[in-house]
Amino acid sequence: MSNLIRRATGVVLRGAELEYRPHGECWVSPMVGPEIGAQFVTVDAVKIPPGGRWAPPEAAGEENVAVVLAGSGAGTVDSESSPMGAASALYSPTGSAYSVSAGDTxxxxxxxxxxxxxxxxxxxxxxxxxSLWNAETRLAGFPGTGQVASASRTATMNFLFWPGTGSxxxxxxCGIMMPEETFNVHLHPASDExxxxxxxxxxxxxxxxxxxxxxxxxxxxxxxxLHGARNPQSGEEARRFVAFGGPTPFDxxxxxFAGVSAEVR
Structure with missing residues (x-):
């Protein structure tokens, strides 16, 4: 996995350096797994060709979340389906099968x-x-966990799949950081992020x-x-900075901090 920049315990992943290998009609690059010390989660980058379909047979044995970075098509979880494009996401619980099908691109x-x-x-x-833009439940003003000084301008995080939605x-x-905003540095005692x-x-x-x-x-x-994210840009040309992901298992x-229940609905 030459796309990895190793640190003492954390790992930086560069999307431009992923090494894709054929997997059926698709192409897959492992990003996160046991080989870099992950205990609880795997993350794969998948490229689906025009008209192709990604439907891993092992999906029913685990929880899955899929996020579209580019392109458009449709997703299916069991008998439920939906159009999907950039910023769309699906959740497939244990015991369910899912697929993502590409359109013309x-x-x-x-x-x-x-x-x-x-x-x-x-x-x-x-x-x-x-969708990454779903703002139904949000965390604002997050102070971090105290190991690094908090920034004065804090970013907002959307909760998309979480216990309150049945995950x-x-x-x-999804953290949306406007110019000069920070999602403050924190850690998770029992989760991979x-x-x-x-x-x-x-x-x-x-x-x-x-x-x-x-x-x-x-x-x-x-x-x-420790980890966090910030948008250090300022001035008229500055643009928002958007990050997505989450700890596994959920923290x-x-x-x-957001004032909502962490019980699985």
Missing amino acids: EMTVYVWGSVLPEGSPRGSRPARFR ARLCLH AYFVFEGTGQFYLEDRWIDLGPGDGVFAPPNV PALYD
Whole structure:
């Protein structure tokens, strides 16, 4: 996996350096997994050719979240389907099968997977399709966990798939950072975190420093590794910086900060 820039414990991932290999009619590049120290989650980058379909047979044995970075087509979870384009996402719970089909252009999709431990609570009617722009439930004013000084201008995070939508283990959050805003540095005591840039250029914090990243890039932070994100741009030409991802298993502390229940609905 030559696309990896290794740190002492965290890993920086560069989307432009991914090495795709054929997988049926699609192309796949592993990004996060046991080979870089992930205990709870995998993330694969998938390219689906025009008219092609991604439908992994092992999907029913794990939780999955898929996010479209580019292209358009349709997604299906069991018998429920929806159009999908850039910023669309789907959640497929354990026991369900999902697929993503490309239309007339190639699709790039990032796919999370995690095995739900036996006996874990499951959602009764989980949400299957969302958008990164869904602002129904949000976290604002997040102060971080205190190891690094908080910024004065804090970004807002959308909760897309989380216990409140019936997601049993995986979550998907979207941080929208306007110029000079920061999603403050924090850590998760018992979760792997994988998150990526959807739009714009900005910086992710990993372990002890800020790192410049652009669309398709990301980081992996295992438990107790500090991470965060910020948009350092200013001035008339500055644009928003959008990142997506989340800890696996989900971290109840984030929902406590937002004042919502972390019980699986």
